Amino acid sequence: MSDPRRYLVALAGTEDSALPQRIDRVLGTGDSAVEITLFHVVETGPRELAAYHPAVRRGHWPLPNKDVIEHRLEDADDEEAAALLAVWQERFEAALPGARIAGLVAQGRPEQEIIASAGRLNVDAVILSARPRTGPTEPGPRSVGHVARFVLDHSPVPVLLVRHSR
Amino acid sequence: MIANSQFTPAAPLAAAIFLATIGLVIARPWRLTEATAALLGASAMVLMGLVSPSGAASDVAGHWNVLLFFVGLTGAAAVAERSGLFDALAGTSARLSRGNPRRLLVAVVAAGALVAAVLSNDAAALVLTPVVYVLVARFGLSPLPYVLACTFVADAASIALPVSNPVNVIVSDRLGVSAAGLVPVMLPAAAASVVALLGCLLVIYRRELPARAPLVPPSTSWASWTGVPRRLLAASGVAVGAFAVASAANLPLGPTMAAVWLLLLGVEWTIRRFDRPLDGVGWSLLVFVAAMGILVDGLSSAGITAWLAQVVLGQVRDSPALVMVVTAFAAAVGANLVNNLPAAFVFADAVHSAGLSEASAHAAAIGTIIGADLGPNLTPVGSVATLLWFVLLRQRGLEVSTWSYIRVGLIVTPVTILAALGVALLLGLPR
Numbered sequence: 001m002s003d004p005r006r007y008l009v010a011l012a013g014t015e016d017s018a019l020p021q022r023i024d025r026v027l028g029t030g031d032s033a034v035e036i037t038l039f040h041v042v043e044t045g046p047r048e049l050a051a052y053h054p055a056v057r058r059g060h061w062p063l064p065n066k067d068v069i070e071h072r073l074e075d076a077d078d079e080e081a082a083a084l085l086a087v088w089q090e091r092f093e094a095a096l097p098g099a100r101i102a103g104l105v106a107q108g109r110p111e112q113e114i115i116a117s118a119g120r121l122n123v124d125a126v127i128l129s130a131r132p133r134t135g136p137t138e139p140g141p142r143s144v145g146h147v148a149r150f151v152l153d154h155s156p157v158p159v160l161l162v163r164h165s166r
Numbered sequence: 167m168i169a170n171s172q173f174t175p176a177a178p179l180a181a182a183i184f185l186a187t188i189g190l191v192i193a194r195p196w197r198l199t200e201a202t203a204a205l206l207g208a209s210a211m212v213l214m215g216l217v218s219p220s221g222a223a224s225d226v227a228g229h230w231n232v233l234l235f236f237v238g239l240t241g242a243a244a245v246a247e248r249s250g251l252f253d254a255l256a257g258t259s260a261r262l263s264r265g266n267p268r269r270l271l272v273a274v275v276a277a278g279a280l281v282a283a284v285l286s287n288d289a290a291a292l293v294l295t296p297v298v299y300v301l302v303a304r305f306g307l308s309p310l311p312y313v314l315a316c317t318f319v320a321d322a323a324s325i326a327l328p329v330s331n332p333v334n335v336i337v338s339d340r341l342g343v344s345a346a347g348l349v350p351v352m353l354p355a356a357a358a359s360v361v362a363l364l365g366c367l368l369v370i371y372r373r374e375l376p377a378r379a380p381l382v383p384p385s386t387s388w389a390s391w392t393g394v395p396r397r398l399l400a401a402s403g404v405a406v407g408a409f410a411v412a413s414a415a416n417l418p419l420g421p422t423m424a425a426v427w428l429l430l431l432g433v434e435w436t437i438r439r440f441d442r443p444l445d446g447v448g449w450s451l452l453v454f455v456a457a458m459g460i461l462v463d464g465l466s467s468a469g470i471t472a473w474l475a476q477v478v479l480g481q482v483r484d485s486p487a488l489v490m491v492v493t494a495f496a497a498a499v500g501a502n503l504v505n506n507l508p509a510a511f512v513f514a515d516a517v518h519s520a521g522l523s524e525a526s527a528h529a530a531a532i533g534t535i536i537g538a539d540l541g542p543n544l545t546p547v548g549s550v551a552t553l554l555w556f557v558l559l560r561q562r563g564l565e566v567s568t569w570s571y572i573r574v575g576l577i578v579t580p581v582t583i584l585a586a587l588g589v590a591l592l593l594g595l596p597r
Contacts, residue, residue: 012308012380013306013380013381014306014376014378014379014380043308043309043310045310046299046308046309046310046313047299047309069296072296072300073296073299073300073303076299076300076303076304077303079303079304080303080304080306080381083304083306083381084306084380084381087380087381131373132376133308133373133374133375133376134373134374134375134376134377
């Protein structure tokens with residue numbers, strides 16, 4: 001038996017819920033072993049903005065305990081990532097009953113983490129949405145967001161770019 | 167007084183001490199706090215004989231009203247924070263949004279405006295931002311637009327009331343303008359700048375806010391108002407009312423605010439015995455303000471602020487409308503070059519020394535408050551200091567998308583200033 005095919009599905013969380021069915025239709029995952037890693041990246045930029053907020057730097061006000069705040073923000077991010085992946089894991093398992101689905105969370109900048117993980121996990125292809133945050137996108141100029149564009153430019157493996165249908 | 171605008175021989179030294187102090191405040195070497203830096207500068211002014219010891223003492227004593235006000239304000243905000251008010255407010259925003267990211271942004275801006283106006287801008291920025299971050303993360307949304315909204319609305323709404331921003335009291339106190347008397351102009355101006363801010367954010371993030379949040383936690387999972395002690399809510403209502411009456415009666419704001427704080431503290435004591443009632447009072451702000459008063463006195467007696475007044479206001483001093491516009495933009499530029507509080511101090515003193523007519527002084531107070539409150543948002547927030555902050559983050563290998571931050575400020579700041587100025591010009595000029 002040949003090695004299972006392995007895919008990395010990058011999720012911002014706002015993708016069309018029909019994403020698993022569309023992937024299944026394109027890849028025909030029904031007939032052989034497939035491993036799918038659902039990959040969500042927690043962007044740490046905003047958290048750093050909040051923790052090192054300019055008002056913190058300005059320092060006029062009695063400063064709240066920074067460590068406590070940082071922990072609260074991290075916990076919120078972890079909770080969010082876990083909740084998102086749980087939702088999508090269910091959707092993928094329902095749509096692709098034969099496949100092995102796993103979740104993976106990273107922290108940092110999504111485009112770089114996707115590229116790094118694609119290389120590290122040695123997947124056969126990366127799958128992601130063109131512009132997950134804004135819903136349906138017609139093909140045309142600027143219909144691909146900056147994360148997807150970076151992945152298209154830098155991915156060491158084939159990329160499947162999914163568009164949201166109306 | 168034009169004759170006054172001669173530099174004394176001490177002017178270069180005074181300027182050097184002031185600039186060195188600002189440099190320390192911005193760069194903060196050796197983890198120096200802002201208050202320590204200002205204190206060092208003030209000591210230098212006294213040691214170099216630019217301000218006499220008795221002059222320094224009377225500078226501090228002359229700010230008694232402002233200083234007492236800040237003790238009361240920071241203390242009262244700490245009580246509010248401990249009471250769970252912020253979580254309840256965030257919970258209400260979450261419920262109102264019903265999982266729609268745009269509505270959530272509107273709700274967050276409204277909550278931030280309320281907190282900034284009633285409890286001061288720093289409270290909104292420092293206390294509300296983490297609460298909002300956690301809230302937005304639970305919706306599975308990218309927190310960036312919301313975190314920035316907190317930052318910007320903290321300043322945009324802070325022109326509203328005397329309590330909203332330390333700058334407001336410092337400026338009106340120095341210019342001898344009734345802080346409460348500015349409210350009929352500043353409240354509508356603040357509303358205009360908040361609405362303008364919201365418009366900017368909705369346009370800037372039109373492509374980044376999804377139509378629906380990926381996760382919608384059940385509405386019962388949010389903190390509710392039942393978590394906030396009833397008695398404390400009632401006392402806050404009484405406090406706000408008392409403060410409004412006292413302001414309208416032109417009682418000094420310092421003792422009023424201190425009384426409000428003591429009232430809230432007393433009510434909190436009946437609910438929960440606490441050990442350290444003085445926790446949360448912004449002592450460093452007090453030291454900073456007191457030291458700034460001495461520093462600016464040094465500049466003033468060296469003739470520098472009078473010179474600045476002549477440069478800025480020389481041509482326009484007789485037209486209140488022009489005075490308002492010019493001071494607003496000059497204070498905004500100053501707030502970005504140095505920190506906004508020093509900028510407000512220097513400007514207030516400059517305008518004071520210009521000996522303007524009553525109408526022009528009134529207009530100058532409005533302009534200075536608008537510029538010094540709203541201006542700091544232009545560069546990432548506050549001043550060149552923030553740019554240095556980004557450099558530091560870079561050196562430590564932390565990549566913050568500087569541009570995603572700066573571009574918002576570059577759009578939001580001029581728009582909010584113009585919106586506030588427009589309203590102030592309509593309502594704030596003598597007719």
